[in-house]
Amino acid sequence: MTKVILLIILCTCYSFVSAQQPVFLLDGHKVKAGEKLSFNMQIRASSGDSTYIPVTVIRGSKPGPVLGILAGIHGYEYPPIIALQQLPALLDPTRISGTIVLVHIANVSAFLGRSVYYNPVDHKNLNRVFPGNKNGTITDCIAWTISHELFPRFNYFIDVHAGDANEDLHSYVGYVVHGNQTASAKEMAEAMGFDWIMRSERSIADSLPTQYATSEAVAQDIPALAIECGKMGIVTQAETEKINSGLINVMRTLRLMSGAPSPANAPIEITKRVTVNSEYTGIFYSDYKAGQLVRKGMKIGYVTDFFGKHLQDVISPVDGFVVYKVSTPPISKGELLFNLGQYPD
Missing domain, CATH: 3.40.630.10 (Zn peptidases)
Known part of the structure; x- marks a missing residue:
């Protein structure tokens, strides 16, 4: 080839x-x-x-x-x-x-x-x-x-x-x-x-x-x-x-x-990627970094309202790794939080 x-x-x-x-x-x-x-x-x-x-x-x-x-x-x-x-x-x-x-x-x-x-x-x-x-x-x-x-x-x-x-x-x-x-x-x-x-x-x-x-x-x-x-x-x-x-x-x-x-x-070579979006407008927290490995079902972040009330656990839907993520606190409903690369089958 x-x-x-x-x-x-x-x-x-x-x-x-x-x-x-x-x-x-x-x-x-x-x-x-x-x-x-x-x-x-x-x-x-x-x-x-x-x-x-x-x-x-x-x-x-x-x-x-x-x-x-x-x-x-x-x-x-x-x-x-x-x-x-x-x-x-x-x-x-x-x-x-x-x-x-x-x-x-x-x-x-x-x-x-x-x-x-x-x-x-x-x-x-x-x-x-x-x-x-x-x-x-x-x-x-x-x-x-x-x-x-x-x-x-x-x-x-x-x-x-x-x-x-x-x-x-x-x-x-x-x-x-x-x-x-x-x-x-x-x-x-x-x-x-x-x-x-x-x-x-x-x-x-x-x-x-x-x-x-x-x-x-x-x-x-x-x-x-x-x-x-x-x-x-x-x-x-x-x-x-x-x-x-x-x-x-x-x-x-x-x-x-x-x-x-x-x-x-x-x-x-990565052929499958998935995005994880926010379900709420508020403040985003995550200690995960780009390039880090994640597992399906793992909690990789969370979202609160502006008063600190917990709104959403952010869960990885796949086994893979973080391609990129939002690194700043503000987040609006529907916005991307993570882009994840999925492990090859």
Whole structure:
């Protein structure tokens, strides 16, 4: 199977080499072979609201595929944003065969507003509105620009996230089982070197909004990954280095960057996940942490009202481990408390 996947990548890379144009054109900016260029893609909604997306294009001195890497869909997820700010200094165009497009912050308003989940301008979650709408609000327009101006330029795509300000999270990388992109996406996921891989088989139908950036990329038959690394909006050197070392290893695996890729480890592949939601509005308590093992029927937290009256015991419905959890006290009825990975059957 590994030989088949390698043959697919080599053949695909050959087609990229044959078709590559001498200048990479994006949003009116021309990037020649061997160049790095940073600029802002301007976006304006029909309402009059406007924003921009900071982008860096690294054009290799040799031909090859185009890899798009995006951070900042959620503005409070800081580790990926800082990692992508540092990444261009690690990329030498003379060692690159192809083009790397870094979208540093997809949701600038949410980043500057220190906003969890939502764009403060229109109160929409960018990762729930793909493929977007060019006639919609500013968040719709951002998603439309990514879907229609960036994705058609990409041969591969990686969306980098972290636990938001209220989320304790164990790092993982996810891919979607769908269409022709599955084998390459799995190979990329393994190359990241994380110890958990989430395999999703969610339906991606032409008649439904894709909602997520990775789902939209997959719908366009682009091999895509979703990375989660970091938690609670805290930036550490260990996490930014983990993100960038994984991305560089993916580049080497795709023959985008010179140097032998590090061999894939033996990650745990998780195919089933369950969420545990709050039945009440109040205050959430739990001593459990991301990555911790849980057993079916085990009490893993509880909810009280604002006066301290006990309202709900939070019980694990499966044997598994905590992928991520709410790490702050406020909770509303119906909100997620835990996302749990279930032990493989």
